[in-house]
Amino acid sequence: MINVGVIGVGTVGTSVVKILEQNKTMITARAGDEIRVKTGVVRNLNKKRDLNIALCNDPYSVVNDPEIDIVVELMGGVDEAFEVVKSALKNGKAVVTANKALLAYHRYELQEMAKDIPFEYEASVAGGIPIINALRDGLSANHIQSIQGIMNGTCNYMMTKMMNEGVAFDAILKEAQELGYAEADPTFDIGGFDAAHKLLILGSIAYGIDAKPEEILIEGIEHVTQEDIAFAREFGYVIKLLGIAKKEGDEVEMRVHACLIRKDAMIAKIDGVMNGVSVVGDKVGETLYYGPGAGGDATASAVVANIIDIVRSGKRAPMLGFDKPLERGLKLKDKNAIVSKYYLRLKVEDKPGVLAKIAALFGDHNISVETMLQRPVDGSYANLLFATHEAKEGDIQRVITALETLDFVAAKPVMIRIV
Amino acid sequence: MINVGVIGVGTVGTSVVKILEQNKTMITARAGDEIRVKTGVVRNLNKKRDLNIALCNDPYSVVNDPEIDIVVELMGGVDEAFEVVKSALKNGKAVVTANKALLAYHRYELQEMAKDIPFEYEASVAGGIPIINALRDGLSANHIQSIQGIMNGTCNYMMTKMMNEGVAFDAILKEAQELGYAEADPTFDIGGFDAAHKLLILGSIAYGIDAKPEEILIEGIEHVTQEDIAFAREFGYVIKLLGIAKKEGDEVEMRVHACLIRKDAMIAKIDGVMNGVSVVGDKVGETLYYGPGAGGDATASAVVANIIDIVRSGKRAPMLGFDKPLERGLKLKDKNAIVSKYYLRLKVEDKPGVLAKIAALFGDHNISVETMLQRPVDGSYANLLFATHEAKEGDIQRVITALETLDFVAAKPVMIRIV
Secondary structure, eight states: OEEEEEEOOSHHHHHHHHHHHHTHHHHHHHHTSOEEEEEEEOSOTTSOOOOOSEEESOHHHHHTOTTOOEEEEOOOSSHHHHHHHHHHHHTTOEEEEOOHHHHHHHHHHHHHHTTTSOEEOGGGTTTTSOHHHIIIIITTTSOEEEEEEEOOHHHHHHHHHHHHHOOOHHHHHHHHHHTTSSOSSTHHHHTSHHHHHHHHHHHHHHHOOOOOGGGSEEOOSTTOOHHHHHHHHHTTEEEEEEEEEEEETTEEEEEEEEEEEETTSGGGGOOTTEEEEEEEETTTEEEEEEEEOOSHHHHHHHHHHHHHHHHHTTSOOOTTSSSSTTTTSOEEOOGGGOEEEEEEEEEEEOOTTHHHHHHHHHHHTTOOEEEEEEEEETTTEEEEEEEESSEEHHHHHHHHHHHHTOTTBOSOOEEEEEO | OEEEEEEOOSHHHHHHHHHHHHTHHHHHHHHTSOEEEEEEEOSOTTSOOOOOSEEESOHHHHHTOTTOOEEEEOOOSSHHHHHHHHHHHHTTOEEEEOOHHHHHHHHHHHHHHTTTSOEEOGGGTTTTSOHHHIIIIITTTSOEEEEEEEOOHHHHHHHHHHHHHOOOHHHHHHHHHHTTSSOSSTHHHHTSHHHHHHHHHHHHHHHOOOOOGGGSEEOOSTTOOHHHHHHHHHTTEEEEEEEEEEEETTEEEEEEEEEEEETTSGGGGOOTTEEEEEEEETTTEEEEEEEEOOSHHHHHHHHHHHHHHHHHTTSOOOTTSSSSTTTTSOEEOOGGGOEEEEEEEEEEEOOTTHHHHHHHHHHHTTOOEEEEEEEEETTTEEEEEEEESSEEHHHHHHHHHHHHTOTTBOSOOEEEEEO
């Protein structure tokens, strides 16, 4: 049994507690040990919470609890969090954090202290996307040539709305605040500082650069107007806030600012609140990682993955992740029971009654049509193009076989599934 | 010193040997030990190769060599590879393979044999994209709801060309063969079998499903014509070959076939020979992984990452990947030395001589203009929009400061960098 203390039980902390509970069987199988949250630390003990864990309001009671194995730091801020995490490490406790500001300022001191103790921080960059994992492990054979990241959902939401809907900056900001995508004081997001903290973390993993936020170029998106958007559109660009780390000779550029990006670049296609990080390695070329950069469950997904990783470190995880097939009671679905929408193309003789007969055949096989198009082919033939509502694979296969036998069907029917 | 034997020194094997040599310093730092290829196994010893390693033509001389720690299996095929890998595991050697066919048929037997021995296979699915890593570790807190993958570059190249350029299937296939993107016998790729092997591997990691290729729905792209493409375009779809694994209740669908996909879905945006895998987790939501699915260096990037991972397993890797900042001699570049292209927007009085003065100022600061647009604003003003050639950040900042002092410049100049 592994005991976890969660310091800061807000949106992300609550999700961490709930995921460990809701996905317990699977997580135990993957971690090779049972994981439970022993204590949660909150500022306000009087607030009602829907959680089955013990609560206290003193981080040090968790950090000094000899039963706690892993401390999850989700309190935010720099100075107090640094003191708490240092105490946890001094007490030999593994640490998981989502605190990008803490790492932007103190990551090398923490690395020095965590030499023999697991310290993980996947959730600190791009929320649920396992980008730290990819950069540190998956691409470990590569010299990293560049990183370009959309790492702030607020900015990306605003720029996407400005590009797609032509709404002005102030109106979008107000809307983003109402939707909860932007803070009441949005400076930290729209000024580029949040993205800069994340970029500094990635820059350390890729290049070992120990820079502080003050040392790198940081600009936001406040100055972007509809005139700039119009120019971008006219010349085939989109505008986005990017964090960029790039090696040139023995120097590394690190910068956060709004960018005009060619609209066919993969990173230009990442819209709305989503995050994405493009990494170019000298051997692999460009890879890109896309997903939700914020939100309680998405961020907690990364925190819990780190907890699992710490629990199973040193043990050999099964090669395929699970010990035995079907361990979770899952079985392969029969092909014919698969449900999908279908596109069908039929070349038929162009004469009266054909469509009625096909429609009747569809009805007999439980297939209903959503869209239909008829196009003439070669004078006396027509192409009938159907998109169906959901149907069973077995029914579709039977109807195709039946269609093939009809004398007015002039070629083998073509079927493509719609997802 | 860790000794590696590479069985199969073709395109990928050659890249593995070269990456271990070219990126040696960094790889040693990351792995915590020196890695060298002791022996390569080839079929034809007479063929001239540009490699500094000992060669032989007997896989078993590597598998039985007591000095070899890690066997890299790149020989391909199922039966012989299975025998060789089994012998390696029996001899206690860690195994790294890129062989998807081997895993499609024998992954559970291999897992059983590899209980106490590292066995890694990142390169077997989607080449250089660390998707196994993401699915097994990064998303380990999640029940996987679905996987949708573009996992065959040949098919994706052909479908992209058909969609974008309106060329017919046979012509594109011929072109793909000439470019080396398709084999002389393309059935394995365009019939969906290659993608199916990869899907079965992902399906095991996500769901523990022990299915063989014969048990799942596999179709290719041979039946897709320009008529279908036209329909897709008209109704806002693209057509791609997808591998799909999806949980419905306690059943898992697994299928490979051409699909009509809404063109605004992220996976629909993956074009050409690139691969991409979308994974939906119950907690994280959708994440997507994009990159090169084939090619010697990209595939070898994944093989070498697995080797590094095996070498450092059990040791604690530094939290940030590197022990100390600047260990590799890299330093942060001065902000003002950063080179970029720039977009500038200037609101100026619309009167003669203004453009000439601005142009002269640009010249004085080493800034040359690539594109310029002038647009009237409010009668007596104009917006001048410039895209520059590459310039230094310091020069651009100085020119902006200088522009601000000019009496005909009516508002603070706006600058956005172009990437």
